[in-house]
Amino acid sequence: MPDSAHASWGRYPASRPAAVTRATDRHRAVPEAATPVLAYGNGRSYGDSCLNNGGTLVETRGLDRFIAFDPTTGVLDCEAGVLLAEILALAVPQGWFLPVTPGTQYVTVGGAIANDVHGKNHHVAGTFGRHVHELELRRTDGDCLHCSRQLNADWFAATVGGLGLTGLVTRARIGLRRIEGPYMDVDTRRFDDLDTFLKLSAAADADHEYTVAWTDCTARGRAVGRGWFMQANHKPALGQKPDPRRRGAPAFPFTTPVSMINRATLRPLNTLYFHRRWRSAWRDTQHYQPYFYPLDGIRHWNRAYGPTGFLQYQCVVPHTDARASITELLERIAAAGAGSFLSVLKVFGDVPSPGLMSFPRPGVTLALDFPNRGRPTFELLDALDGVVMAAGGAVYPAKDARMSGAAFRQYFPEWRRFSAYVDPGVSSSFWRRVMEEAQ
Amino acid sequence: MRKILIVGATSAIAEQAARRFAADGDALFLVGRRADRLEAVADDLKVRGAHTTGTHVMDADDLAAHAPMLDAAEAALGGLDTVLVAYGTLPDQAACAAEPATAVAAWHTNAVSQIALLTDVANRFERQGHGLIAAISSVAGDRGRASNYVYGSAKAGLNAFLDGLRHRLFGSGVQVLTIRPGMVDTPMTAEFDKGPLFASPEKVGGDIHKAIGKRRAVCYTPGFWWLIMTVIQSLPRAVFHRTQL
Numbered sequence: 001m002p003d004s005a006h007a008s009w010g011r012y013p014a015s016r017p018a019a020v021t022r023a024t025d026r027h028r029a030v031p032e033a034a035t036p037v038l039a040y041g042n043g044r045s046y047g048d049s050c051l052n053n054g055g056t057l058v059e060t061r062g063l064d065r066f067i068a069f070d071p072t073t074g075v076l077d078c079e080a081g082v083l084l085a086e087i088l089a090l091a092v093p094q095g096w097f098l099p100v101t102p103g104t105q106y107v108t109v110g111g112a113i114a115n116d117v118h119g120k121n122h123h124v125a126g127t128f129g130r131h132v133h134e135l136e137l138r139r140t141d142g143d144c145l146h147c148s149r150q151l152n153a154d155w156f157a158a159t160v161g162g163l164g165l166t167g168l169v170t171r172a173r174i175g176l177r178r179i180e181g182p183y184m185d186v187d188t189r190r191f192d193d194l195d196t197f198l199k200l201s202a203a204a205d206a207d208h209e210y211t212v213a214w215t216d217c218t219a220r221g222r223a224v225g226r227g228w229f230m231q232a233n234h235k236p237a238l239g240q241k242p243d244p245r246r247r248g249a250p251a252f253p254f255t256t257p258v259s260m261i262n263r264a265t266l267r268p269l270n271t272l273y274f275h276r277r278w279r280s281a282w283r284d285t286q287h288y289q290p291y292f293y294p295l296d297g298i299r300h301w302n303r304a305y306g307p308t309g310f311l312q313y314q315c316v317v318p319h320t321d322a323r324a325s326i327t328e329l330l331e332r333i334a335a336a337g338a339g340s341f342l343s344v345l346k347v348f349g350d351v352p353s354p355g356l357m358s359f360p361r362p363g364v365t366l367a368l369d370f371p372n373r374g375r376p377t378f379e380l381l382d383a384l385d386g387v388v389m390a391a392g393g394a395v396y397p398a399k400d401a402r403m404s405g406a407a408f409r410q411y412f413p414e415w416r417r418f419s420a421y422v423d424p425g426v427s428s429s430f431w432r433r434v435m436e437e438a439q
Numbered sequence: 440m441r442k443i444l445i446v447g448a449t450s451a452i453a454e455q456a457a458r459r460f461a462a463d464g465d466a467l468f469l470v471g472r473r474a475d476r477l478e479a480v481a482d483d484l485k486v487r488g489a490h491t492t493g494t495h496v497m498d499a500d501d502l503a504a505h506a507p508m509l510d511a512a513e514a515a516l517g518g519l520d521t522v523l524v525a526y527g528t529l530p531d532q533a534a535c536a537a538e539p540a541t542a543v544a545a546w547h548t549n550a551v552s553q554i555a556l557l558t559d560v561a562n563r564f565e566r567q568g569h570g571l572i573a574a575i576s577s578v579a580g581d582r583g584r585a586s587n588y589v590y591g592s593a594k595a596g597l598n599a600f601l602d603g604l605r606h607r608l609f610g611s612g613v614q615v616l617t618i619r620p621g622m623v624d625t626p627m628t629a630e631f632d633k634g635p636l637f638a639s640p641e642k643v644g645g646d647i648h649k650a651i652g653k654r655r656a657v658c659y660t661p662g663f664w665w666l667i668m669t670v671i672q673s674l675p676r677a678v679f680h681r682t683q684l
């Protein structure tokens with residue numbers, strides 16, 4: 001039976017670890033195991049990078065202690081199982097914010113490092129790993145390494161974005177970002193095609209810390225790429241409005257027998273959302289919670305995709321020919337009647353990523369969900385890979401459950417150098433899959 | 440700001456309760472066996488808002504170490520108004536059944552040492568005329584069962600001791616709280632398959648924080664265990680002996 005307590009967020013593929021252990025004391029060695037181990041953070045990766053079928057998972061959520069926080073400098077030292085949500089609860093009331101945040105706050109610091117995650121401010125802040133001053137890495141042979149850009153710099157570069165394969169990260173020191181309050185100044189506008197998106201983005205990136213767009217993945221022809229563009233900044237202090245603590249978000253109650261996102265609902269939902277307002281542009285003030293984490297408002301929303309789960313696909317294509325490549329990707333998706341409601345476009349900046357295996361690189365990134373319909377879905381994703389490979393782009397391992405080893409090795413040309421740092425006592429379903437025909 | 444001593448501060452349950460105290464801005468003195476773990480807990484509680492955190496290494500089995508530890512806690516916090524006794528061990532029942540010394544050792548930690556410690560604390564609090572004593576017992580103390588009666592009987596002894604202590608201190612200004620958790624997902628139960636009856640240490644720690652705030656006498660946590668234990672206690676022996684509890 002697959003282990004539903006340790007599934008990935010896409011609930012695909014099914015997996016069953018041979019054993020599950022817990023790390024609760026950062027002073028202790030990685031728990032001993034009969035099979036290769038893998039750190040399991042909060043399971044917010046979509047595919048199989050946090051799975052270890054037949055191996056041992058080491059739960060890290062028990063490493064959830066803060067170590068030090070200096071409210072004058074914003075430097076936080078904490079254990080690797082601390083959730084970004086817990087950092088926000090601590091730091092926001094003291095005037096500090098995460099330097100980089102993904103679209104969910106329910107990820108651990110260790111997970112954020114291992115996937116070198118990015119957010120809507122990539123064009124100014126780069127990836128999460130850039131804000132990690134130092135980390136502690138425990139190897140299964142008992143070694144304990146302190147790594148930073150100066151100290152054991154090669155290990156730092158391998159571990160940031162290293163997919164948990166270099167060992168167990170037990171603690172990290174992170175530089176937070178100053179804010180005056182919990183509110184965001186958000187500017188939202190509709191755009192009718194991809195060209196307009198690229199222009200809006202180029203114009204906004206200079207004076208907005210956060211930019212991202214929702215795109216209608218059912219649009220075709222001249223409308224391809226149309227959607228809503230959102231640019232935002234942290235708002236300067238406004239009065240003493242209390243910080244509305246959101247608690248007990250409603251949960252999606254059960255796994256629906258079939259995916260709620262299907263051919264019948266896909267187009268109407270997207271079209272309705274595109275035309276959701278009569279006005280095509282407005283500005284408003286939003287609390288940071290709904291602004292950054294709209295999906296966290298419904299716990300277990302992934303259950304809406306039914307028992308077969310879903311696949312995420314996030315790629316980046318270089319700036320040259322980005323327009324043509326993204327158009328081709330979106331056309332293929334729309335033609336297949338695939339995709340979902342949650343499709344996102346964003347322009348990555350040229351801030352270099354610190355990890356050997358980091359995904360973010362200059363270009364345009366597209367991310368979307370696909371309900372798992374079996375073969376047609378996998379064939380479509382392979383075709384998308386064809387487009388991304390031809391464009392010289394890459395696909396994000398944190399969201400992948402199916403890319404071929406050949407594709408992976410083209411996307412991540414440093415994989416050979418990286419493999420020298422992989423802990424021989426560590427492995428993952430993802431790593432075994434993409435390394436199968438390597439050597 | 441309360442001045443709280445926690446004995447067994449590295450226990451998963453105690454740590455969660457302590458996070459609530461820290462958020463309240465209380466001053467905490469943390470006692471346990473391992474210095475590095477105690478420091479990790481103390482640092483965390485400091486970041487979470489604890490007014491001050493002191494630490495002290497002690498093995499509670501060493502009864503002679505209790506009084507110096509209490510002196511150190513009083514000196515560090517400038518007096519005490521709350522004591523939470525959270526340490527304990529869950530011995531292997533089969534090993535206890537096979538070897539008298541193992542059963543006695545389990546009793547030493549879970550009953551004898553606690554009685555020694557609580558007696559000293561009670562006398563200090565009675566002298567100062569105020570204070571709250573909270574100790575973590577267990578639903579296992581409500582009825583001896585084949586699967587864990589050595590542990591259960593030590594907790595039963597602790598329960599009766601706390602009942603008597605509460606009776607003795609009635610009217611003295613000193614409160615006594617017996618905490619009876621059900622099954623909790625902590626290192627103590629690492630080897631168990633976790634069914635739906637298992638609660639998280641966050642839940643139980645939160646209940647303890649609330650019960651201390653409300654100055655309750657007995658706290659089942661989660662609350663539904665009160666009902667379960669009432670049923671189990673009232674089962675006729677003929678029926679009880681046929682169960683696998």
Ligand SMILES: Cc1cc2nc3c(=O)[nH]c(=O)nc-3n(C[C@H](O)[C@H](O)[C@H](O)COP(=O)(O)OP(=O)(O)OC[C@H]3O[C@@H](n4cnc5c(N)ncnc54)[C@H](O)[C@@H]3O)c2cc1C
Binds near residue numbers: 102
């Ligand atoms: C709704 C949603 C929105 C998202 N938005 C974004 C986004 O905008 N940008 C983005 O970049 N990502 C995004 N993600 C992906 C998510 O941020 C990453 O997958 C993240 O790594 C998940 O962290 P986790 O703690 O859940 O780790 P897991 O998913 O459990 O594990 C992820 C990887 O980290 C490793 N790992 C975890 N802890 C440790 C440790 N202590 N030491 C060593 N290795 C460790 C694991 O072995 C695994 O390889 C999103 C995910 C969701 C569900």
Ligand SMILES: NC(=O)c1ccc[n+]([C@@H]2O[C@H](COP(=O)([O-])OP(=O)(O)OC[C@H]3O[C@@H](n4cnc5c(N)ncnc54)[C@H](OP(=O)(O)O)[C@@H]3O)[C@@H](O)[C@H]2O)c1
Binds near residue numbers: 548575619627
């Ligand atoms: N978990 C459950 O299902 C459950 C149910 C009912 C009641 N309880 C009770 O809850 C309390 C806390 O347990 P827990 O579940 O939080 O388990 P835990 O995390 O394993 O904590 C037990 C703690 O007791 C400490 N300890 C044991 N012997 C000691 C000694 N001689 N001197 C000093 N400290 C000692 C341990 O210290 P070290 O870290 O040094 O080992 C550890 O910190 C215990 O009284 C337990 O009986 C637990």
